[in-house]
Amino acid sequence: MNAIRLFNVSKKIKGRVVLQNINLNLERGNIYGFAGHNGSGKTMLFRIISGLVKPSSGTVEVFGDVLHKDVSFPGDISVLLEKPGFLEQYSAFDNLKFLAMIKNKISDSDIVAAMERVKLNPMDKRPVKEYSLGMKQRLAIAQCIMEQPQLILLDEPMNGLDEEAVRHVYRIIKEENERGCTILLTSHNRLDIETLCDQVYSMNDGMIIDVTNIARDE
Numbered sequence: 356m357n358a359i360r361l362f363n364v365s366k367k368i369k370g371r372v373v374l375q376n377i378n379l380n381l382e383r384g385n386i387y388g389f390a391g392h393n394g395s396g397k398t399m400l401f402r403i404i405s406g407l408v409k410p411s412s413g414t415v416e417v418f419g420d421v422l423h424k425d426v427s428f429p430g431d432i433s434v435l436l437e438k439p440g441f442l443e444q445y446s447a448f449d450n451l452k453f454l455a456m457i458k459n460k461i462s463d464s465d466i467v468a469a470m471e472r473v474k475l476n477p478m479d480k481r482p483v484k485e486y487s488l489g490m491k492q493r494l495a496i497a498q499c500i501m502e503q504p505q506l507i508l509l510d511e512p513m514n515g516l517d518e519e520a521v522r523h524v525y526r527i528i529k530e531e532n533e534r535g536c537t538i539l540l541t542s543h544n545r546l547d548i549e550t551l552c553d554q555v556y557s558m559n560d561g562m563i564i565d566v567t568n569i570a571r572d573e
Contacts, residue, residue, distance in 0.1 A: 357416075358383040358506060358537040359404060364413030366399055366561075373399045374561045377413070383505075386528065386538045388552035388569075390545070396561040397541045398437060401508045404539070405434045417506065431505040435512055439495035443484035447494050448477050454498055461502050469501035470494075472527060474520075488515035496524060500531055507531060509540040513547055525550060 359381040366374040374396050381387055389397045402408040403415055406428035415422040417429040441450045451466045467477040473493040483491065492515045499507050509528070513521050528551055532538055542548055548555050549569060557565040 356383050357381065358418060359539075360414075360416040361404075362414040362416075364403060364410045364415060366403065366408065367411045372561055374403070374410070377563060379556075379563075381537065381539070383537050384532070384535055385553040386532050386540070386551050388548040388555040389539065389541045389558060390548055390555055391541075391558035395558040397558055398510055399561075400558070401434065401436060401510050401539065401541070405429065405432060405436075405508055407434075407436075429506060432508065433499040433502065433504045433506075434508045434510075435495045435499050436508070436510045439491050439498075441483045441491065441494065444482050446480050447475055447483055447486070447490075447497075448479075450483060450494070451498055451501060455501065458502065466497075466501055469497040472500065473497045474523065489517060489520060492516055493520065493524075496527065500527065503534070503536075505536055507536055507538045509538065511541055511543065513542060513544060521547075 357380060359379060361377050361379040364374060364377040365372065377400065389400065391397055399408065403410050404417065406422050409423050418431065420426045420429070442453065447470065448466060455461050455466060470477045473496050475490065475493055475497060483494065486494065496512060499509065512524060516524060528538060540551065552569055555567045555569060556563050
């Protein structure tokens with residue numbers, strides 16, 4: 356069954372073409388990688404799939420719902436885009452608690468479990484402004500997994516992480532996929548793509564220029 360379908364999706368900003376005639380048909384339960392240099396269109400594609408940006412033309416369908424027609428945003432999705440944004444005067448737990456209150460579908464114990472999975476201390480009362488870049492990145496990943504969504508979009512999830520943390524995030528991504536979650540990720544590191552993804556879309560100048568299937572080691 357399809358998770359995401361895009362039909363001739365294009366995006367123009369101030370006359371400049373950012374995405375051009377994107378067609379995608381992504382099945383549920385896979386990990387999809389999107390590779391390309393900065394400005395190739397990867398982040399804009401994720402913004403459009405998540406409903407944060409409306410395409411100039413074309414149709415975006417997520418789990419059978421047409422965005423900006425049937426729904427404004429996909430209903431069961433978590434997104435990490437570019438630099439994670441938090442209320443930096445509050446603790447990590449409080450930040451996740453505020454976010455969890457939007458849908459009100461998980462408990463404090465679920466938040467604690469998500470933080471522990473990314474190796475953050477739920478009892479740490481320090482404000483997030485005192486966190487390192489890597490700690491903020493792990494907090495963003497905790498936010499993405501805490502509600503066990505069916506679709507996760509991760510834009511450069513390894514940013515700011517040391518080698519041990521990268522390996523740990525690899526495990527988390529694989530575990531989320533094993534429970535049935537469809538995952539889309541971007542990375543500048545080819546190893547991330549080759550280790551995690553079932554299929555890789557290469558992008559350049561707002562277009563998909565190549566598709567590669569990868570046999571993942573289990």
